[in-house]
Amino acid sequence: MTRIAHWVVLALAVAVFLLPFAVLLRDGIGADWSTVADLFSDKELMFTRSLVNSTVVAVLQTAGQVVLCSLAGYGLARVRYRHAPVVLYAVMATLMVPTAVTFVPSFVVVSSLGWLSDFRGLVVPGLFSALNVFLFRQFFLDFPVALEEAGRLDGLSRWGVYWRVVVPNATGFVAAIAVIDFIGSWNQFLWPLLIAQDSDTWTIQVALSSLLTAQNPRVTLLFAAAAVSILPIVLVFAVAQRYLVRGVTETGLTGQ
Template sequence: MTTTRVGAGLRAVVVGLLTLVFLAPFYLMLRNSLMDSRSLASPEWTWWPSSAHWENFTGLFTDPSLHLGRALLNSLLIAGITAPVSTLLASAAGYAFARIPVPGRGVLMALVVATLMIPGSVTFVPTFVVVGSMGGVNTLWGVLAPGLFNPFAVLLFRNFYLRLPAEIEEAGRLDGLGWFGLYRRIALPNSGAMLASLGALAFIDSWNAFLWPLVIGQDPSAWTAQIALSGFLTSQTINLPGLFAGAVVTIAPLVVMFLIAQRYIVEGIASSGLKG
């Protein structure tokens, strides 16, 4: 009994220390966002500013050169469309690869997996040329369109549907359902954890995207939150307190998303069949 209590106490201490380590960046971000530039650059360490500068947060939305309010709405719209659409497309493709017996299915799946091995820098310019030729420059659809296809999610969904017992689809076959009916009425409702986890990851990935939105969204009306934050670091000025305040504001939706979906993320990855 004593050994069990000691082990539980040690685990609690380790978990507490790891929690402090992972929360330290959030503490530093919030602390720095409430300081002024002089205090932030001072060599003397302070655990918390003696006078909190909340105007750093209000200034984010009153500065006409940042367009942060519009950028946040753009990011929310882009991520809010990309996450469900890309997840549903990956789910349908994964089900087709796992269930529909078409000639060359293995080769097609191999090609999808092969796209994971191609560096993004190789396809960046061709993607820009294609999207630009279709009039996607300075448009929100031009920012979100390349992110609608997620080969990694297709692979995860395929593995998940391969592990899904085929017997549960037999009743649907007896009712005359085709492949689409089986997917919509049986397979899709049974993949809620995968949909939630990959949807959350797609939302986070879309929200944090920087290079592609920077290149394709050149007009301030098409800026995302990450592009607006880069306005605090220019060749003329460096506004670190404003940058930290903007980081706190833009990371808040991701924290909420993770808190809501953390259980589904773990469950979805565990049910995908990938190990290690």
């Protein structure tokens, strides 16, 4: 009886979770597939260009965050020096600052550099994440030291140990962080809205907002665009699913 109750609760939770997506598909592309064709042929919306822009921004930001944050986290976990705690506390202190508070000074810096309506303005400010640094540090603290010592005995430098020993044995965790970063970058709205002042640099979220804020909101087209914009995230999750499972299991590695 308990098992049946668990399945009933799970089925209800799944139904509640999937209901908005079912409505989205029904009202967007369920009635008429020509809406999708209209979506890509609309010259004012520039939907294809927005998809490409979002893909470029999300891929670059994800790669940059994984590389920079993993290096910073590994350095904080393994490189012992006098001011390491101060650096860690300084990094963690940035998590206490609301993101909205940094928008104005970040916008001023980006504007002074001439990066408005430019991919550099969209990508560079999002290349670092204090939370990711902390997560990588915690992961590397539990990483087996014996593997690194074996690499050093084989003549590898600290960089060689990181690149040829640590990274290959942390692919699951790295993939999990990368998927989360990609989804976050794909869904960000406020920063691209500020920076992408030219429609040629609109990301998909800004393009969707243009449908909603128009004088005559095209709801059906908006639903179709939202449904299509979800597909890249679904594909990324489907491809990286097995790596996410490995990431969960690898967090149990110990060896210190």
